[in-house]
Amino acid sequence: MINYPSSKLPDISTTIFTVMSGLATEYQAINLSQGFPDFNCPEELIELVTKYMREGHNQYAPMPGVPRLRQKVSQKTERVYGYLPDPEREVTITSGATEALFAAIAAIVKPGDEVVVLEPCYDAYIPAIRLAGGIPVFVPLIVPDFHVDWNLVKKCICSRTRAIIINTPHNPTGAVMTRQDMETLSAIIETTDIIIISDEVYEHMVYDEQLHSSVLLHPSLRERSIVISSFGKTYHTTGWKIGYAIAPPALTTELRKMHQFLTFSTVTPMQMALADYLDEETHYQNLPAFYQAKRDLFCELLEPSRFQVLPSSGTYFQLLKYDAISNEHDLDFAKRLTQEIGVASIPVSVFYHDKTDNRFLRFCFAKSEDTLREAAERLVKL
CATH class of the missing domain: 3.90.1150.10 (Aspartate Aminotransferase, domain 1)
Structure with a gap:
């Protein structure tokens, strides 16, 4: 037996x-x-993938991602958020946003560390925290509009708090954080070493003339954040499973250590196609x-x-x-x-x-x- x-x-x-x-x-x-x-x-994306497959781009991509795609992500980030990340040291292409989330959590969370999670939340967060030996600390969003009560968040922060995971626009509720939310978050953690994992995969789906409040717009948050985005959500290609993470060099180094042993690299011809298509603003x-x-x-x-x-x-x-x-x-x-x-x-x-x-x-x-x-x-x- x-x-x-x-x-x-x-x-x-x-x-x-x-x-x-x-x-x-x-x-x-x-x-x-x-x-x-x-x-x-978009039909053009399909044609571009086919083109690069036929040209022979069918072997492993570099571990951090195809250099041209990382450069295009950096340029797009500057156009949208006014911040130009270093494509060599701050941009990593991953096999989906969920892989990026897992790699980010595994990179920074050690046994006994606490991670503040706003609920309801995407179901991949908690297993990743627990597998890293971390302890999720749950803060409920306030019904019915599911806004953040930052006083509740503040009460949960202690010397063991390693990270806070935020998600805007928010799955499953459709709520969005505001600039004031980001400023409040920044003030709460400014004297700590807390890392922000910011799940922004729906960044281009914000309605009623509102703007997406990315942490990349806030230098005080940007320097301590891993920001995760999704090509699958933006380009209607969820089955391709391609995402990316933007983070300061020190955090990117640790994230890539996890990424290289999770998937190592992401499908090559689709990266090549996306690099071309990112020019279609x-x-x-x-x-x-x-x-x-x-x-x-x-x-x-x-x-x-x-x-x-x-x-x-x-x-x-x-x-x-x-x-x-x-x-x-x-x-x-x-x-x-x-x-x-x-x-x-x-x-x-x-x-x-x-x-x-x-x-x-x-x-x-x-x-x-x-x-x-x-x-x-x-x-x-x-």
Whole structure:
């Protein structure tokens, strides 16, 4: 009889995204659960990838990323945020933003270190902290608009606090942090050695003429932050799994030590294609209007429903509150919607460590107009 090792993550099972997408397939439901578009990326990107594959760029890329892509990321960062990171020492291309998050956490968190996490939160944060031996310290965002109570954050900071993870625009709620939020955060940690891990993968999806408040806009935060972005989110290519991290040289050095033993390098022809396509500034400049139109359509179509629509200020997710419809636990209600109504969503309780249930479901509106119309028609009938 073999005594297999005990699990390092005993409380972790198959992710809710796999569960709900599986249910959507089983019941032939419209899948608004997992965050991916049902439309294709720009045709030019596909042609560029094909071009570089045919030219023979099919072997390992340099560990930090293709130099030309890192240079283009640096130039784009200066255009958007007024800061020019050193492409050699401060920009790292990763196999998706989740890999960058894992590498960042593994690089800076040691056993016994505490990491402040704002909940609800993306489900990859907590396993990465625990695998590094760290201790997550949970601070709830304030319902119903999910803003940060910085006094709560301040109370959680102690000599063991190694990092704070922030996410703006915020998954799953669609909330965005403001310039004042960043200034308050900076003031709270200015006399500490706390590192900020800033998950900014939805940076180009901010609506209603608001601006994205990146930590890169704030020198006092920038010098102690690892900022993570996603080509997959920006270019409708989530299946490519390509992201990047921008950080000061000392933090980049440690992050790359983790990255080189996680994936070493990221798919070469797609890096080459993205380096070319980053010159097309209009794509990411037009993303706010592109996705706001989808958000507005989805919300307008849901006006006759019994759902309460909470304003989404960013990301491509929309929260709907359903307590006027049912008292069911959100996981049970989400499963029933998938099975009986034919629309799959994500219950927001799964983004809390203690499964806090405020009767919200998250719907992805990165879909075609036809998909959104059909989904809304089914939800209105409920």
